[in-house]
Amino acid sequence: MAPSIKDEILEIVATVIEKEAGDISLDAHLVQEVGADSMMALEILAALEKKYHIVVPEERLKEMTTVNKIIQMVETARKRG
Template sequence: MENLKEELRNIIAEVIEEEDFADNDDFVMNLGVDSMMALEIIAQIEQNYNLTVDEEYITRIRSLNEVYDLVIELKDLKVEDQPANV
C-alpha cells in the first residue's frame, strides 16, 4: 500500500509541478492547486487505476492523504461490485 501512496505522490507532483510537499499539505491553501489541476489529478487516477471518481468526491481531494484514502475506498468498492466466481 505504501507503493500506492508514492505512485499518487508522483501523479500529483507531475500535475502541480511541485515535488516537495507533505502528505497532509492542503492542495489549495499550501500548494495553489486550482480546479483544472484537481481535474487532471482525477483523470490520471482514473486512467492509472481503472477507477471512476464521481464529481461528488472532488471536494474530498484536499491532500495526498485524502487522495490516498479515496483511492483505497474506490478500489475496495470496485472489488465489492465484482460478481463472485461461481
C-alpha cells in the same frame, strides 16, 4: 521493489502541479498550501481514474484536499471494484 500506492499518487499530484514530490507534505492542503487549482484537481482525478481503473464522481473533487485524502479515496474506490 514496486512503488507504493502512496508514492504513485504523490508522483501524479507532483507532476500535475509541477512541484517535486519531496516538496509536498501528505497532509498539506493542496489548494491553500501547495498552489493547486480546480483544473489541476480534475487532471489529478483523470490520471487516477486511468491508472487505477476506478471511477470517482466529480462531486468528490472537493474532498481531494490533501494527498492522504486522495490516497484514502483511491483505496476505497479500488475496494469497491
